[in-house]
Amino acid sequence: MTLHLYNTLTRKKEFFKPSTPGKINMYVCGITVYDLCHIGHARVLVAFDVITRFLRSQGWDVNYVRNITDIDDKILNRADENGELFSDLTDRMIDAMHEDEKALDILPPDIEPRATAHMDDILDMVEILVDNHYAYATDNGDVYYRVSRFPEYGKLSNRNPEDLLAGARVEVGDIKEDPRDFALWKGAKPGEVSWESPWGAGRPGWHIECSAMSTCCLGNTFDIHGGGPDLPFPHHENEIAQSEAATGKKYVNYWMHAGAVRVDNEKMSKSLGNFFTIRDVLQKYHPEIVRYFLLSSHYRSPISYSEDNLLEAKNGLERFYTALRPFADVKAVTLDELKGSEYHQRFVDAMNDDFNTREALAAMYDLVRDINTIAKTDDDKARALVAELKALGAVFGILGADAEAFLQGGGLTESTDGLTAEVIEGLIEERATAKKNSDFDRADGIRKELLARGVVLEDSREGTTWRRE
């Protein structure tokens, strides 16, 4: 199967045709850095991380751009509340974001442009729009986009411009020509951070920075533009209006949007305040569990953040690591070496079909069963299958940890039972002696004692291993 992906613009799954054969230019809307990242952000980050890893594994030359919006009203407000410089706030949040990404093993994008570093590009684009009457300046130094000049407005989010006009809220004292118009540039109020412009000191509006940065990094037209579930309207709709009016070219060929993360059947969001930060979650769960959890549903489906679901992810991952445990020395092979493998084929087909990670996981689980069965009789063959499983896991950014360590850690970030490995292993030795002397009461006593504290002992011919539940 060739690569197909769901395009928000057409609301259909489409065959993917790159602008340049073999090459994919992709822009993903990143974070507005005024607060810590939450699991909703993590979902987008992980989804496009896995998408990029997979595409590269299939030989695509992916140029992945993900921006940082580091100037914006929310940033200014928060900095003001904190009584700090806006740039101190954004620097701190960018550092935190990078730490979170690293913890989740999210590979950095090829280019990570910052809005404040592209002020000239932003101003150039605004100027073009003003020159072509797609935008107008007002007396207070604002510049607005003239939506009525762009008849295709609404095509991404499937909205009728007339309906938008009817539904738009008109603010008191509004200086806009049309309630649908949106700010490209905002004149600075006294004391506010600002940049010089032909319309006086000010700062960019919310949407223009993405148009400017994406065009700057990837050209007038590029292949894929991605982002979170709340971006099609108005953010991406406005990007299209800005960019297509400014360049006269089609802006983006394929639009991809991730599904929402929910809590108690409600969207997790900053405005609802029901969000869990990435670091909250990582305090409790191993990063791989979080990744696995996010990949256990299709990237476009809503997903529920809950203890139960994270626990289920943990248990599922443990099945993988249990199979890998005896094969710590086996290295992943390259996907090229797997041509002809049934599991690899299923995996690739699933991923080529709009990145169906769940379907791909099903193939991996079937591979696990195969490994567990064959390991009993044919070590060489089992090792080959393990190498394959690790290779597929690498595309997802999972199964790269030491299986023993993962299982002994119980998937938790840190042990809370106060038992050290030395203590546990000392008890295992004592139990071995007891068993040798057929003192099964003592042997079982030790097992029970440890089990009560979450440590499971497992006997095999090679000896006793342990793991945390």
Add this chain to the structure above:
RNA sequence: GGCGCGGUAGCAAAGUGGUAAUGCAGUGGACUGCAACUCCUCCAUCGUCGGUUCGAUUCCGACCCGCGCCUCCA
């Protein structure tokens, strides 16, 4: 109100015009001193009602329910 998405086993979640993957949990069995792991086995007629069809969970229509966007949010 406008636009869109979804309702599949206890839970999670894929998928297909010809009676439904996978994971967790559970059942029965093999293995084990016991147990765990592992393997085998069992466990769903796919929201409701109609229509098209030889045949629909899969296509069409209506309805019910849930959710998202329409205001800042990934």
